[in-house]
Amino acid sequence: MPERVRFTIDGQPAEAGAGESLLAALWNAGRLAVRSSVGGEARGPLCGMGACFECRVTIDGEPHRRACLERVREGMVVIPRASDRPGPEGPAIETADRASASRWPSRGPERPIGAEIADPSAPGAIEAPRDDGRAREPEPRLMTDVVVIGAGPAGIAAAVHAAEAGARTLLLDEQARPGGQVWRGDPPRAARAWLDRLERSGAQVLAGATVVDAPAPGELLVARGDRPVRVRFERLVLATGARELFLPFPGWTLPGVVGAGGAQALLKAGARFDGRRVVVAGSGPLLLAVAAALRRNGARVVGVAEQASLARLAAFGASLWRAPRKLFEGVGYGAALAAVPYRTGAWVQEARGKGAVDGVRVTDGRREWHWACDVLACGFGLVPSLELPRLLGCATSAGAVLVDAAQQTSVGGVFAAGEIVGIGGASQALATGAVAGLAAAGRAVPERLAARRVAEAGFAARLVRAFALRPELRDLARPETLVCRCEDVPLGHLAAMASAREAKLHTRAGMGACQGRVCGPALAVLRGFAPDTVRPPLVPVPAAILESEDALTAPAGAAGGPAPRTG
Amino acid sequence: MSGPSVIVVGAGAVGAACAEALAEEGCRVTVLESAFPGAGATGAAMGHLVVMDDSEAQFALTSWSRRLWAERAASFPPAMEDVACGTLWVAEGDEEMAHVRKKAAFYSERGEPVEVLDGATLREAEPRLREGLAGALRVPGDRVLYPPAAARLFLDRARGHGAEVRTETRVEAVGSGRARFGGRWVEADAVVNAAGAFAPRLVPGLPVVPRKGHLVITDRYPGFLRHQVIELAYLKSAHTLTRESVAFNVQPRKTGQLLVGSSRELVGFDPAINPSLCARMLRHAASYLPDLTHLRALRTWTGFRPATPDSLPLVGMWEPGLWIAAGHEGLGVTTAPGTARLLADLLLGRTPPIDPAPFDPRRGMPVHA
Numbered sequence: 001m002p003e004r005v006r007f008t009i010d011g012q013p014a015e016a017g018a019g020e021s022l023l024a025a026l027w028n029a030g031r032l033a034v035r036s037s038v039g040g041e042a043r044g045p046l047c048g049m050g051a052c053f054e055c056r057v058t059i060d061g062e063p064h065r066r067a068c069l070e071r072v073r074e075g076m077v078v079i080p081r082a083s084d085r086p087g088p089e090g091p092a093i094e095t096a097d098r099a100s101a102s103r104w105p106s107r108g109p110e111r112p113i114g115a116e117i118a119d120p121s122a123p124g125a126i127e128a129p130r131d132d133g134r135a136r137e138p139e140p141r142l143m144t145d146v147v148v149i150g151a152g153p154a155g156i157a158a159a160v161h162a163a164e165a166g167a168r169t170l171l172l173d174e175q176a177r178p179g180g181q182v183w184r185g186d187p188p189r190a191a192r193a194w195l196d197r198l199e200r201s202g203a204q205v206l207a208g209a210t211v212v213d214a215p216a217p218g219e220l221l222v223a224r225g226d227r228p229v230r231v232r233f234e235r236l237v238l239a240t241g242a243r244e245l246f247l248p249f250p251g252w253t254l255p256g257v258v259g260a261g262g263a264q265a266l267l268k269a270g271a272r273f274d275g276r277r278v279v280v281a282g283s284g285p286l287l288l289a290v291a292a293a294l295r296r297n298g299a300r301v302v303g304v305a306e307q308a309s310l311a312r313l314a315a316f317g318a319s320l321w322r323a324p325r326k327l328f329e330g331v332g333y334g335a336a337l338a339a340v341p342y343r344t345g346a347w348v349q350e351a352r353g354k355g356a357v358d359g360v361r362v363t364d365g366r367r368e369w370h371w372a373c374d375v376l377a378c379g380f381g382l383v384p385s386l387e388l389p390r391l392l393g394c395a396t397s398a399g400a401v402l403v404d405a406a407q408q409t410s411v412g413g414v415f416a417a418g419e420i421v422g423i424g425g426a427s428q429a430l431a432t433g434a435v436a437g438l439a440a441a442g443r444a445v446p447e448r449l450a451a452r453r454v455a456e457a458g459f460a461a462r463l464v465r466a467f468a469l470r471p472e473l474r475d476l477a478r479p480e481t482l483v484c485r486c487e488d489v490p491l492g493h494l495a496a497m498a499s500a501r502e503a504k505l506h507t508r509a510g511m512g513a514c515q516g517r518v519c520g521p522a523l524a525v526l527r528g529f530a531p532d533t534v535r536p537p538l539v540p541v542p543a544a545i546l547e548s549e550d551a552l553t554a555p556a557g558a559a560g561g562p563a564p565r566t567g
Numbered sequence: 568m569s570g571p572s573v574i575v576v577g578a579g580a581v582g583a584a585c586a587e588a589l590a591e592e593g594c595r596v597t598v599l600e601s602a603f604p605g606a607g608a609t610g611a612a613m614g615h616l617v618v619m620d621d622s623e624a625q626f627a628l629t630s631w632s633r634r635l636w637a638e639r640a641a642s643f644p645p646a647m648e649d650v651a652c653g654t655l656w657v658a659e660g661d662e663e664m665a666h667v668r669k670k671a672a673f674y675s676e677r678g679e680p681v682e683v684l685d686g687a688t689l690r691e692a693e694p695r696l697r698e699g700l701a702g703a704l705r706v707p708g709d710r711v712l713y714p715p716a717a718a719r720l721f722l723d724r725a726r727g728h729g730a731e732v733r734t735e736t737r738v739e740a741v742g743s744g745r746a747r748f749g750g751r752w753v754e755a756d757a758v759v760n761a762a763g764a765f766a767p768r769l770v771p772g773l774p775v776v777p778r779k780g781h782l783v784i785t786d787r788y789p790g791f792l793r794h795q796v797i798e799l800a801y802l803k804s805a806h807t808l809t810r811e812s813v814a815f816n817v818q819p820r821k822t823g824q825l826l827v828g829s830s831r832e833l834v835g836f837d838p839a840i841n842p843s844l845c846a847r848m849l850r851h852a853a854s855y856l857p858d859l860t861h862l863r864a865l866r867t868w869t870g871f872r873p874a875t876p877d878s879l880p881l882v883g884m885w886e887p888g889l890w891i892a893a894g895h896e897g898l899g900v901t902t903a904p905g906t907a908r909l910l911a912d913l914l915l916g917r918t919p920p921i922d923p924a925p926f927d928p929r930r931g932m933p934v935h936a
Contacts, residue, residue: 038787038822062861063786063788064786064787064863213840213842215842215843216842221842226861498603498734498735499603501606502602502603502606505603505605505606505610505715506603506604506605506715506716506719511865511866512865513786513863513865515865515866535840535866535867535868536840536842536867537864537865537866537867540786540863540864540865541863541864542860542861542862542863542864543783543785543827543849543853543859543860543861543862543863543864544860544861545864546783546842546845546846546849546864546867547846547849547850547853547860548846
């Protein structure tokens with residue numbers, strides 16, 4: 001029996017397994033809806049990995065925290081409904097509740113963030129704080145040769161290779177543990193080998209760290225909780241990964257409608273699906289993996305709807321001989337999914353239900369049918385997370401960062417690897433990460449690695465062709481269907497808008513907490529909108545982080561200065 | 568529509584308001600906007616509607632304008648996010664408190680209702696302000712709204728009176744009774760340059776420079792603040808034309824968000840966030856509102872106030888057939904309705920209700936530092 005943790009939800013006692021995310025704990029307590037939107041709709045999680053901001057709850061009096069990024073803790077006080085709505089009825093914050101000052105995150109000295117790298121042998125020795133006239137705690141400053149952003153397969157491979165080549169290396173990740181989305185939870189054997197190698201490599205890992213800004217060349221402003229950390233570096237490897245593409249359709253905001261990757265992330269965080277009827281839909285190789293994982297965990301998978309046609313999938317399957325490492329990712333699903341209807345060229349037209357999803361209307365363009373379900377796991381493939389690369393001014397093309405043969409971006413000293421150079425899965429990430437890590441450490445890239453990198457790029461291109469989105473998906477949303485889930489903006493409000501920026505200023509689409517991470521890629525597909533300019537903070541952070549000390553003078557030859565930001 | 572034909576260049580709050588006022592008077596109005604309505608300073612602005620006492624002329628224009636806004640408030644669509652929150656001009660110590668009393672007398676003598684708050688009353692009014700502040704001047708009639716929606720509202724009404732609005736149309740040059748766009752000149756009885764900080768690009772010699780500002784907006788914390796709060800020393804910052812400066816100016820938005828300003832810099836049209844100035848601005852705000860430090864900042868942005876050397880806008884004729892409505896610095900949203908009425912009266916040869924001389928674009932002015 002795993003250890004149990006007691007906490008409260010809306011004042012009611014609840015229990016969870018130690019190690020579960022707060023989001024999983026809420027899910028397991030039957031809370032598929034965790035917040036109410038600005039328009040008063042009940043909402044539940046979508047992405048499960050910190051990008052959609054739909055799982056914001058009030059934790060210990062502090063509103064707007066993402067439950068998916070929090071481990072459930074003994075005694076946690078959670079208020080899920082946490083309305084954003086203004087007005088006297090809004091629970092909001094406890095206005096002027098000075099007696100309970102502890103409701104605000106503590107700034108006291110009991111949180112020695114950065115202390116774990118205070119080891120003198122570590123890459124970042126902590127400098128003395130500078131006096132700015134107000135009593136402040138030391139702001140940790142880390143100095144390193146190579147900093148790697150993102151601890152998925154690409155980032156791990158980059159950090160391992162850079163550190164093994166002798167560079168002082170620091171690996172940053174927003175999650176509590178390295179592994180990224182693909183190696184989260186219970187990692188496969190191959191992943192464990194990489195994680196062990198990471199530990200032996202000498203690379204330092206800074207977990208729970210979010211990059212907020214690149215205030216000066218060779219410098220990053222990083223948030224750990226409510227504390228700022230400054231990182232100075234010579235070379236930077238971007239391995240910020242990808243998130244799911246969500247396209248709006250009627251009912252997609254109902255609680256119980258989650259991403260396909262979102263369902264997988266929930267599973268890995270400890271959410272239980274046993275006995276739940278799940279429809280898996282959308283597009284991409286992930287759908288079968290998710291369906292199989294759900295089955296293994298006791299879910300009743302009602303059906304899988306893949307929007308790509310059988311003809312395209314067959315062509316892709318035939319091309320797999322060119323990339324044999326991919327095959328193992330496909331085996332094993334056959335048995336797990338033997339009795340599950342798998343429909344190609346089919347997509348969900350509408351999710352239905354009152355208060356939560358209870359069924360979906362599916363079509364293949366000729367026929368229509370209904371699948372009853374408790375959960376719809378629906379995602380349309382992955383899109384690279386380009387906020388940091390774009391803030392740094394890295395050139396992109398077709399939604400991916402442009403790199404040379406050494407994985408160097410258009411910004412000198414800044415390298416990129418993994419999904420952000422083209423969606424291609426874990427083995428592509430490992431190949432490009434290894435190249436980027438070696439190059440960032442100033443080493444030549446062995447021919448063997450270079451060849452693998454090229455082969456992987458070909459696979460990524462075939463993947464895009466096989467799972468290209470069908471045009472019908474652009475017409476699923478009705479005028480009243482919400483596009484921006486943070487600000488509850490319906491598609492109809494965007495009719496006269498010609499750009500992402502105009503839509504933002506005149507309809508509030510993209511103005512909310514997710515900063516357009518969900519509606520931005522959706523509007524790129526629906527309306528062809530180019531993304532709006534990226535500005536700090538890259539994620540919402542306590543103002544304390546932005547208040548922190550001025551930028552340091554950059555070391556000569558350092559890379560990664562901020563790009564001009566407009567807007 | 569038998570009135571004169573007028574081309575309005577720029578669909579920010581000021582240009583859009585001019586278009587509305589002129590169209591309402593029967594002018595045949597064409598608005599030419601290089602991007603979309605409110606895309607420039609209007610889209611970056613805080614959206615305060617405040618009566619200011621920097622000069623008699625400023626008081627006259629701001630109080631008249633705010634009254635014009637208030638008359639319309641009942642018919643605002645929800646997107647206007649209008650909040651009649653009033654302003655608190657916060658005094659740090661006794662010296663500033665003496666200033667508060669002078670300010671109170673100035674407003675009262677001119678019929679603007681105000682209230683002097685001592686330290687204790689101030690804390691009751693705004694419990695999130697730090698302890699130890701001397702007091703404040705409350706101007707209950709001030710409000711805040713969402714500027715891009717204001718620009719759109721003016722334009723919609725202008726269209727209702729027959730105006731034509733062309734977005735994504737960049738004006739390349741203007742002259743007496745003509746404007747060039749898309750490579751050809753179009754004639755009109757009058758051209759109004761309402762291009763904000765970009766006005767001098769069309770009319771060289773206009774004394775307008777871009778004065779950059781930073782803003783930070785938080786997530787939603789309804790009830791955190793009730794008034795817009797501004798430090799009394801704000802005008803000190805506003806008058807510093809050379810150095811970079813920050814001032815405490817925070818608004819409660821209708822959404823429950825807090826909008827945090829302000830900064831001033833003269834760095835041309837460089838839109839980059841200046842992280843150290845932004846940090847300074849936030850620290851300064853937190854020195855008044857300590858809990859602000861814990862609120863989540865969602866976005867930062869910059870904008871360019873069209874500043875004039877004497878802090879008054881340029882409203883009136885530049886040469887026959889060419890008119891100016893620009894240079895409003897941080898008060899373009901506040902004074903848009905008054906500016907529009909003033910311009911329309913002058914253009915149509917009528918006597919405006921306030922003295923137009925202080926706003927004459929050709930007035931003698933100190934040179935920009």
